[in-house]
Amino acid sequence: MKQRLLFLLLAMFCAITSFGQTRQLTGTVTSQETLEAIPGVTVRIKETGQGTITDANGLFTISFDQQQGTLVFSFIGLETTEVSISSSNLYNVILKPDVLGLDEVVVTALGISREKKTLGYAVQDIGAMELSQAKDNNIVNTLSGKIAGVQVTSGGSTVGASSRIIIRGNASFAGNEPLFVIDGTPIFNNTTNMGGAGGIDWGNTGADIDPNNIESMTVLKGANAAALYGSRATNGVILITTKKGNKGRKLGVDVTSSLVFDQPAYFPAFQNEYGGGWNGSEYLYDQYKADNPGYNKSYAEYAKEFGYNYVDGNGGGVNDGWPINWGPRMDAGYNLDQWSTGVNSPYISRPDNYKNFFQTGVNLENSVAISSNSAKASGRLSFTNLDTKGIIDFTDQSQNTINGSLTLRPTDRLTAVTNFTFLTKESNNMPNNGYSGIGVDFAWLQRDYDMLYAKQLFEDQGNAGHIYPSFDNPYYNLRNLTGFKRDRLYGNMSLDYKLTDWMSVMLRGGTDFYNEYRKDLSQSGTSGNIRRGRGGQFNQTQLYFNETNVDAMLNFDKSFGDIRFDGVLGANYRNYTTKNMYMRANDLTVPDLYTISNVKGSPVVSMYDYQKETNSVFFAANASYKNYLFLGVTGRNDWSSTLPAENRSYFYPSVSAGFIITEAFALDSDVLSFAKLRGSWAQVGGDTGAYKLSRTYSASTFNNISMFSPGSTLPPNNLK
Numbered sequence: 089m090k091q092r093l094l095f096l097l098l099a100m101f102c103a104i105t106s107f108g109q110t111r112q113l114t115g116t117v118t119s120q121e122t123l124e125a126i127p128g129v130t131v132r133i134k135e136t137g138q139g140t141i142t143d144a145n146g147l148f149t150i151s152f153d154q155q156q157g158t159l160v161f162s163f164i165g166l167e168t169t170e171v172s173i174s175s176s177n178l179y180n181v182i183l184k185p186d187v188l189g190l191d192e193v194v195v196t197a198l199g200i201s202r203e204k205k206t207l208g209y210a211v212q213d214i215g216a217m218e219l220s221q222a223k224d225n226n227i228v229n230t231l232s233g234k235i236a237g238v239q240v241t242s243g244g245s246t247v248g249a250s251s252r253i254i255i256r257g258n259a260s261f262a263g264n265e266p267l268f269v270i271d272g273t274p275i276f277n278n279t280t281n282m283g284g285a286g287g288i289d290w291g292n293t294g295a296d297i298d299p300n301n302i303e304s305m306t307v308l309k310g311a312n313a314a315a316l317y318g319s320r321a322t323n324g325v326i327l328i329t330t331k332k333g334n335k336g337r338k339l340g341v342d343v344t345s346s347l348v349f350d351q352p353a354y355f356p357a358f359q360n361e362y363g364g365g366w367n368g369s370e371y372l373y374d375q376y377k378a379d380n381p382g383y384n385k386s387y388a389e390y391a392k393e394f395g396y397n398y399v400d401g402n403g404g405g406v407n408d409g410w411p412i413n414w415g416p417r418m419d420a421g422y423n424l425d426q427w428s429t430g431v432n433s434p435y436i437s438r439p440d441n442y443k444n445f446f447q448t449g450v451n452l453e454n455s456v457a458i459s460s461n462s463a464k465a466s467g468r469l470s471f472t473n474l475d476t477k478g479i480i481d482f483t484d485q486s487q488n489t490i491n492g493s494l495t496l497r498p499t500d501r502l503t504a505v506t507n508f509t510f511l512t513k514e515s516n517n518m519p520n521n522g523y524s525g526i527g528v529d530f531a532w533l534q535r536d537y538d539m540l541y542a543k544q545l546f547e548d549q550g551n552a553g554h555i556y557p558s559f560d561n562p563y564y565n566l567r568n569l570t571g572f573k574r575d576r577l578y579g580n581m582s583l584d585y586k587l588t589d590w591m592s593v594m595l596r597g598g599t600d601f602y603n604e605y606r607k608d609l610s611q612s613g614t615s616g617n618i619r620r621g622r623g624g625q626f627n628q629t630q631l632y633f634n635e636t637n638v639d640a641m642l643n644f645d646k647s648f649g650d651i652r653f654d655g656v657l658g659a660n661y662r663n664y665t666t667k668n669m670y671m672r673a674n675d676l677t678v679p680d681l682y683t684i685s686n687v688k689g690s691p692v693v694s695m696y697d698y699q700k701e702t703n704s705v706f707f708a709a710n711a712s713y714k715n716y717l718f719l720g721v722t723g724r725n726d727w728s729s730t731l732p733a734e735n736r737s738y739f740y741p742s743v744s745a746g747f748i749i750t751e752a753f754a755l756d757s758d759v760l761s762f763a764k765l766r767g768s769w770a771q772v773g774g775d776t777g778a779y780k781l782s783r784t785y786s787a788s789t790f791n792n793i794s795m796f797s798p799g800s801t802l803p804p805n806n807l808k
Contacts, residue, residue: 112149
């Protein structure tokens with residue numbers, strides 16, 4: 089009897105103990121489309137917020153110690169699926185494509201992933217496949233026509249031309265371009281020489297980004313979506329997530345090659361009736377005969393006598409130093425003395441002389457990437473080479489990019505990630521654009537100008553024997569090289585530690601650094617240098633840029649029944665430094681020796697240092713109810729070194745809300761598949777550039793004496 093009672097008590101104890109034990113739920117997640125396992129799927133227990141992700145083989149394991157519950161499976165581009173937890177410990181799930189993309193997880197401010205439908209502001213994302221189709225060398229141009237409300241303006245079709253991107257129009261008289269952020273670290277995207285006055289367009293530095301390394305891109309439209317980034321994000325943010333090598337394969341090699349040809353698509357509509365010279369129209373011919381009754385020569389004789397006849401291109405003939413198209417009518421069947429075809433040759437138009445100046449541009453790109461993935465680590469290393477020959481003769485650009493990513497998961501709680509990109513970009517020659525470019529030259533150049541002969545003349549004689557001694561052969565002018573070389577490194581390192589199943593802390597440090605040299609030279613054989621007896625000219629500029637960002641963030645995501653809370657609390661340190669040095673030689677002792685020690689006279693030199701620092705704290709809190717009612721609040725406070733001490737602190741908040749009508753009222757209709765009301769409000773502050781609080785001085789020399797002159801701008805009082 090005692091033995092039976094002891095056995096019964098032991099059985100009851102085992103049953104109670106078994107009931108209170110933690111279960112290990114496991115399973116595999118596969119795709120309905122490909123029937124392959126999906127790594128990186130988020131698996132979460134709905135009631136507790138506890139979660140994990142599937143490994144490289146689509147497997148997951150998660151602890152469960154409740155009586156009842158629901159597993160939630162979510163992944164970008166696939167429908168979020170909920171599965172009730174039963175007595176079984178095995179759950180194999182198949183995810184369907186999300187046609188509408190409403191349950192899609194997108195990257196938002198500070199790299200936080202959230203479901204798109206929970207957001208109360210405008211966000212749009214674009215995947216790697218869309219970016220790689222008909223891609224442009226400049227990633228900014230790739231966005232044209234793909235994102236609503238985004239306007240992309242290209243500085244031209246020449247090699248390396250800048251492109252400007254604006255989201256929802258211009259918002260101020262100052263810069264209106266969005267902030268670029270790669271894997272959580274802001275990077276610099278400046279745009280040079282986009283004005284019509286002309287000069288060298290050195291390209292926007294955002295074009296350094298290699299599209300082959302992009303996994304996804306998210307555009308945060310306006311201050312509401314980007315308030316956590318502060319005043320730098322007033323015009324929105326473009327978030328870029330790079331490939332990490334954690335997509336399924338244990339070891340993979342990807343090789344891509346592309347060959348793209350460029351040709352000018354549009355040309356100005358030039359007239360082809362009158363050539364170079366003056367007094368060439370029939371109206372002036374008739375008027376001259378009326379004013380001189382005894383003049384009975386033909387129009388052809390009049391044209392040679394008063395319109396145009398070439399001798400030396402310097403006024404020795406009839407209007408032969410005047411290249412504007414006010415001369416005789418062409419294609420009229422008479423002969424004139426001409427520069428390209430000789431004495432008494434047919435005076436004809438050359439309607440394709442503008443087109444003949446251009447050539448077919450060639451863009452050759454080769455890229456190779458190696459990726460590896462395991463339960464404890466994943467990584468990717470890639471190399472891309474891009475060589476470009478421009479549509480203008482003797483212009484080029486090349487870029488070599490190395491990108492790497494390493495993710496380590498030594499424990500279930502700790503994740504370490506490193507991302508970096510190193511590139512070298514250079515050009516032997518960049519063309520002039522705008523008013524100083526070839527387009528303006530052709531707007532004035534006479535229509536009988538033979539471009540093919542000019543090219544042959546350059547190849548045979550250089551700049552000698554040109555049609556106008558006071559102007560350069562355009563092919564010789566292109567040998568006045570304007571080149572540059574830029575070395576750039578950007579990336580970050582981060583540590584993420586799970587304190588609990590619903591709370592984690594992250595520390596991240598990132599940098600964007602580049603050093604660039606630009607050199608612009610003018611050969612001694614140019615017409616201007618010959619007239620002035622100069623041995624050539626050159627100038628050289630060094631540009632140094634470095635920005636460092638350090639972030640510390642506490643993230644949380646907790647559910648209480650139908651209510652879910654998530655958000656972040658953090659701080660940011662930012663240091664921004666630029667240094668410029670410039671030197672110029674207006675004349676050279678030894679012709680065409682482009683070194684500053686060869687300067688004749690005194691060189692022109694200048695330097696400029698700029699440094700700025702910002703410290704910030706920020707928070708974001710989001711709440712949702714039954715997956716159809718959402719509320720979000722953010723706030724950020726900055727302390728900027730460029731403002732007066734008493735006004736150095738400024739705060740900007742944002743509030744957003746969303747209500748999914750179809751979810752709340754369980755509407756299921758073929759006509760109305762999804763309906764949502766959303767609204768947001770934000771207030772964004774801003775600081776100013778460095779050294780604006782005091783009156784500064786500029787330095788110069790006169791007779792070897794240093795002089796300092798006060799600037800023409802008075803500093804603001806009580807700046808806020």
